[in-house]
Amino acid sequence: MEDKKVLLSVKDLEVKFRVRGRILTAIRGISLDIYENESIAIVGESGSGKSVFTKTFAGMLETNGFISNGDIIFNDEELSNTIVTLNASGKRELARIIDKLNTYSALESGADTYRQILDLESEKRAKETLSDEQDEEFNNKINDLKFKKTEEFNLKQTYDTKKEKDKIKESERKIKAFEDEIAKIQKERNDLIQKHKEEVSSDATYLNEYEKKLAALKAQYKLDISKPITKEQMDRNSVLGKEIYLSVGRFKYTTRRKYVSRILNDFKKALKLGENIADEETKIKIFDNVMYCKLVDEAETKLSGKIFINLARVTDPSDWGQTRGKKIATVFQDPMTSLNPIITIGKQISSIIMKHQNVSEVEARARAIEIMKKVGIPNAEKRYDDYPFQYSGGMRQRIVIAIALSCQPKILICDEPTTALDVTIQAQILQLLKDLQKEYNYTIVFITHDLGVVANIADRVAVIYGGQIVELGTVEDVFYDSRHPYTWALLSSLPQLAQKDTELYSITGTPPSLYNKITGDAFAPRNPYCLKIDTIEEPPMFKVSDTHYAKTWLLDPRAPKIEKPEIIRDIHEKFMKIYNITEVSENA
Incomplete structure (x- = not known):
């Protein structure tokens, strides 16, 4: 894929959810490059993290979900190219931003002394409170009890208030016991902190030495920051000021002022600590939610x-409004839940076109009818005013695809779009997606648990388990030369490979709990080829070839050689036989 442009680059992505007082880590450090015009399938069991992973691309996480770490870089020229005008008020605002940066730049000279002050204060706080290990231990105990209390409360709600009074009373007793235990641990924590504070306050020698050092450092800091800034700093600040103005230029006035204030405050903190604010990585981190805009040209x-x-x-x-639907669109599993039952089909397509493409209602109608024809709706002009209930399941899914493609997005996420359809219609929808991809040049990200579907739609496959990519490669790599035991298990489960009068293979056990920290390989408890190291240390992503990677200790040179299961050996020949395919020789 070296000759293709990276359209979406995911780096060390971590996604968490707040669930009943606990934190669930659904995505654990995924890195993946997705290319222009390719079809990549995301495969795994239910609960493996497939849908959560792709929801981050369009900002569609549930309200209790959040991205705790990582980046998702979207390389779209149209969205990234930015121009802002500089009228009289704009020039005044820009001058104010640069003046603030020049004022804050004096703090750079005192960065070394300031860090010494912070270290000294941090040392005193550490003496007055708990160590990180003690604090974590107390928090873990409290959070565990809170979770158990919530679980017991939820169980109590299921009891019949007339027939199960004894069970209700027992639940209330347990809930009260949990609350008492939580209060007891919190008191122990507070008593220990108080003890440490009293020990520090009674140590007169330490406090005198601390005050003397702190006073000397503050005097030195005041002297350091009184120095004038250099021309190099002023030139740097002039560029930075323009980049700040560019980065917030797309927002309305009040929002823009809010973001400018926040960014300037973050630059002030960085300068106090002596960070190199001219460094691109540092600037990207400081701009954070606003997104850094690099100055390219000025007039x-x-x-x-x-x-x-x-x-x-x-x-x-407003930023998501520029991306979601317009640049990244989604086709969901059930078309009936994606369509509004009281709005006509045509109106649902044309409203999206009007919102994102700034055209009249007449032009939007014409474009909607055109896309309806492309997705295979017969008599599109007459069926424009029909309601969803007048369409079959397959036709409704075609309309959902039409809505998704109406603004010609760069990425089309297909979240198991054929699961609710019968086999014949599935094949038609898959073929439709492939045919339209050639015309519209979009990238398909296809979520599925059905490896049979993968063979028909994908160029590459990413196998996900326990919130991590455990194998990545081309379709041929994953089907014919898979290396991870989980991929072997998924392939072995294909009904097409089952022999007459034999039991269909199923993966034993259940996926890991994502509430807990996973030690070693997440698949180890279900892996019949588990090595001792699988239970101790997480495997790295081993390179099998330039296109093929797998996260399993079986690829370590020191590991014993293990053959893949019998059922998936010679899988290529088995598929040829199942589907009655005859290979044509090159000389034919």
């Missing part, structure tokens, strides 16, 4: 730049 009345679009940091609804 008297305008600035031009390029935004580094990090979808993991987008929080503003």
Whole structure:
């Protein structure tokens, strides 16, 4: 894929959910590059993290979900190219931003002394409170009891208030016991902190030495920051000021002022700590939710730049409005839940076109009818005013695809779009997606647990288990030369491979609990080829070939050689026989 452009680059992505007082880690450090015009399948059992992973691309996580770490860089030229005009008020605002940066730059000279002050204060706080290990131990105990209390409360709600009074009373007793235990642990924690504070306050020698050092450092700091800033700093700040103005230029006035204030405050903190604010990585981190815009060109009345679009940091609804639907669209599993039952089919397509493409209702109608024809709706002009209930399941899914493609997105996420359809219609929908991809040049990200579907739609396959990619490769790599035991298990489960009068293979056990920290290989408890190291240390992603990677200790040179299961050996020949395919020789 070296000759293809990376459209979406996911790096060390971690996604968590707050569930009943506990934190569930659904995605654990996924890194993946997705290319222009390719079809990549995301495969795994239910609960493996497939849908959660792709929901982050369009900002569609549930309200209790959040991205705790990582980046999702979207390389779209149209969105990233930014121009803002500089009228009189804009020039005044820009001058104010640069003046603030120049004022804050004096703090750079005192960075070394300031860090010494922070270290000294941190040392005193550490003496007055708990160590990180003690604090974590107390928090873990409290969180565990809170979870048990919530579980007991939920169980109590299921009891019949007339027939199960004894069970209700027992639940209330347990809930009260949990509350008492939580209060007891919190008191122990507070008593220990108080003890440490009293020990410090009674140590007069330490306090005198501390005050003396702190006073000397503060005097030195005041002297350090009184130095004038250099021309190099002023030149740097002039560029930074323009980049700040570019980065917030797309927002309305009040929102823009709010973001400018936040960014300047973050630059002030970085300068106090002596960070290199001219470094691109540092600037990307400081701009964070606003997204950094690099200055490319400037003129008297305008600035031009390029935004580094990090979808993991987008929080503003207007930013998502530029991406979701317009650049990244989704086709969901059940078309009936994706369509509004009281709005006509045509109106649902044309409203999306009007929102994102700024055209009249007449032009939007014409475009909607055109896309309806492309997805295979017969008599599109007459069926434009039909309601969803007048369409079959397959036809409704075609309309959902039409809505998704109406703004010609760069990425089409297909979240098991054929699961609710019969086999014949499945094949038609898959073929439709492939045919339209050639015309519209979009990238398909196809979520499925059905490896049979993968063979028909994908160029590459990413196998996900326990919130991690455990194998990545081309379709041929994954089907014919798979290396991870989980991939072997998924392939062995294919009904097409089952022999007459034999039991269909199923994977034993259940996926891991994502509430807990996973030690070693997440698949180890279900892996019939588990090595001792699988239970101790997480395997790295081993390179099998330039296109093929697998996260299993079986690929370590020191590991014993293990043959894949009998049922998937010579899988290529088995598929040829099942589907009655005859290979044509090159000389034919």
